[in-house]
Amino acid sequence: MDSAAGSSDGAAKPGDGLSVQNHSDVIVAGGGVAGLSAAAALAEAGAKVTLLERRPYIGGRAYSYEHPALAETVDSQHVVLGCCVNILDLARKAGMSDSIRWYDELVFLEPSGRRSLMRSGALPAPSHQTLSFLRAPMLSLRDKAAIASGLARFLRGYPADDSESFAAWLKRTGQTERAIRHFWEPVVVGALNDSFERCSVKYAGKVFHESFLRSAEGGRLGIPAAPLSEFFAPVAQYAQQQGVDVKLRSGVEGIAPNGDGGWSVHSGGTEYTADSVVLATDFKQTKQLLTNLPGSDDGRARLLEVFDHLVAAPITTIHLWYDRDVTQLDHAVLLDTRIQWLFAKSRIRRWPVERGSYLELVISASWPELEMGREDILASAIREFEGFFPAAKQAKLLKSSVLKEARATFSVVPGLDRYRPQQATEWPGLYLAGDWTATEWPSTMEGAVRSGRLAAGAVVGDKQRFMAPEVPAGGLMRWLSSVK
Template sequence: MTSAEHSDVVVAGAGASGLAAAVALAEAGAKVILLERRPYIGGRAYSYDHPALEETVDSQHVVLGCCTNILDLCQRAGMVDAIRWYDELTFLEPNGRRSLMRSGRLPAPAHQAMSFLRAPMLNMRDKAAIARGMAHFLRGYPTTDDESFAVWLKQTGQTERAIRHFWEPVVVGALNDGFERCSVKYAGKVFHESFLRSSEAGLLGIPAAPLSDFFAPIAQMAERLGVRVKLKTGVERIEQGTDGRWSIFSGGERFTAGSVVLATDFKQTRALLARLPNHTAEAEALSNSFDRFIAAPITTIHLWYDRDVTDLDHAVLLDTRIQWMFGKSRIRRWPAARGSYLELVISASWPELEMGREEILASALRETELFFPAIRHATLMKSGVLKEARATFSVTPGLDRFRPEQTTAWPGVYLAGDWTRTEWPSTMEGAVRSGRLAAGAVVNDPRRFMAKETPASGMMRWLSRAFR
């Protein structure tokens, strides 16, 4: 065992939550060490060089205009061109028919009303049902998470096509699970923020670089602030000494600090906390709460063609297993001579976990050709399938009471991660919020590092006041 390296705070995990916590604490003047067990940063939002494909691959993540904390962090890191912004969403049917959702001249919440009324993917009965449902989220969304979205759909009389062509692609794509395992609270949050609050809140942002590259400027900013970043350094255990300081062990190395932020997933966090003395009901309740979390998978299919096969940067695909198509070569501004790169996303992909690569690929190719017939005239140069078995956690009804706060029963130990109590689902924004909340807990000022929320605009400013 080498001699201990001392700091004020050790942050375990260099995903979005750990990076956010480390930057905030360093800006507050703390000496911080950031440990990451992988050879790259980003946590679950990562990219890597695929040796067989000789390509950099990741599972695409997106942000919205309402994701104020990750956007603030990016702004602080000087990432002006790191995100491509889009003010419209294309819903594609297998026959190639397009429905566009975009902002117009009407004030919020009616800013997308004209494009919604013109959308051919829905008939007037479907649109009336959706409008009736959306009215429930004008004032916000439920403060409790006890009801499933499946129950809500029945209560509001949604039509089969409205569910299939609107509610399902948005909810499954955003929350990565089916209606029974998504609470109305978080589904309602998605619709309130994306479609009603303001045109700015609903803007879609897609990282313009592979995810580890996307997060690199934030890690570089952390290092400029004095954070010591150590990759390939996984935390094996933590112990508290008689002086109250914490020892963090990784292989033959030991780090000591007054505080520890565990910015790890709920499985690894549980394992680390299980080795600590458990003398309180609070500690026992936290241990039991981990049983309530369900990890949800995402499968992505990566296709490289010799030519451009679509004029769209992204699209929602209807009536198929695939929820999203991202034209990554277009998003990343590849030259035409380089060909095209598509990523297809299957959310809540439990069936695909049991399927072989060739079966998944064959099915995806058949379905994709229905939406993009130009593929028939292109050559598939290479392909890959990426399964993320623990991509997110499911916001199941009633989970909020088990999502832990950033403080713990062990003084000096704090929790970060999108699964903690952030009031957000499993997203990059939720992760950054958790890291900033954990940093606030360390300095005993919980909201100190939090960014302001996106303000409501148009009539929503009046509605927010009226229904407050």
């Protein structure tokens, strides 16, 4: 998603010397993943759609940029899983499926260099990873027994209630210290971008049910093989092919009912009108746009209360360019360190050997790093990285960069579900999209696509119309899983 430039009053003023554009069926404010998904779905259904985006590019938080000093394209790595059916469906429609590199195993690395592999085998779900799990040297038999007992609680699904923290669940289920460090922590912190205390069991359970238990297909790891702006460019092209009028550098400054049963949208010196508006802006900007809308004081107060409970969580990435390959791996989960993930982007993108190696190290839930200087972050990360990959000490580090994203995701804190808003609002013709809305998913690209499609469904009066079918449960999970 992407935010749009705000105004002090938060409301459009029809007329008032503005240039009035042609009327649309729907205006989508925000050209991030959620906005693009909503616009494309509505245009597929035959609606006349205008998409307004304040930046000169689409993608919102899922973007890449040319680093001015390094002459390199930089982004924060995003991944998908096989269970992310809506973003994969959108990728298929946009003709970008081949831009995703798929992997069927996870490599867990200890600082000693010892490797544990998690991969699917011949056994049916939910036992498809059992053999590799039993062989994993990163865990003792006692650790594995505790993990197996914990995973068994997610066989039939995950809690519908999100009030319990994952920290409380770990204690309640008697998880061992090493099971927490070497299994639960890297998966949950990496997937939900927060500490156990600030993650609900519902969404942690969803991660394990969908990616470890329900099917082998659902747990496959997909990594974009192109910089994010390049990766998502076909989605914008697809939306335009469906008839969406994409207007860049067109931030939404205010919205208001226009008295004709429709809406006016103020962007710069232009007034746009539409029967419906989808706000696919981030939650901070959405609050600004909603604050002064006419309507029920109680209803507006309830909706605005949502934003007091949405908390942004940071991710810090360290980018390293070496003169040679120093990892021999495309990706890995790093244990007992501040770094959760390694992505060898040069290998994922299939660079020629002579071009050298480009690596990204990911630190999730990186509040301490927000207060640290670049050099301190870089020195610490390189020191830890070289502990895992000693070959880096003999290689030449050509370039480096540190990217801090203070608002990378939102936190799925316990009890948040009661505040996440539905896509339809109390104002007829006004809808919300964004991974922070009620999607039943955490803050992910899949959650963003789902929100856009749910908003498009709400516009046409059939909320599920544009949703892709879920990956079917495999093996024994066809009878065990209660999640349809």
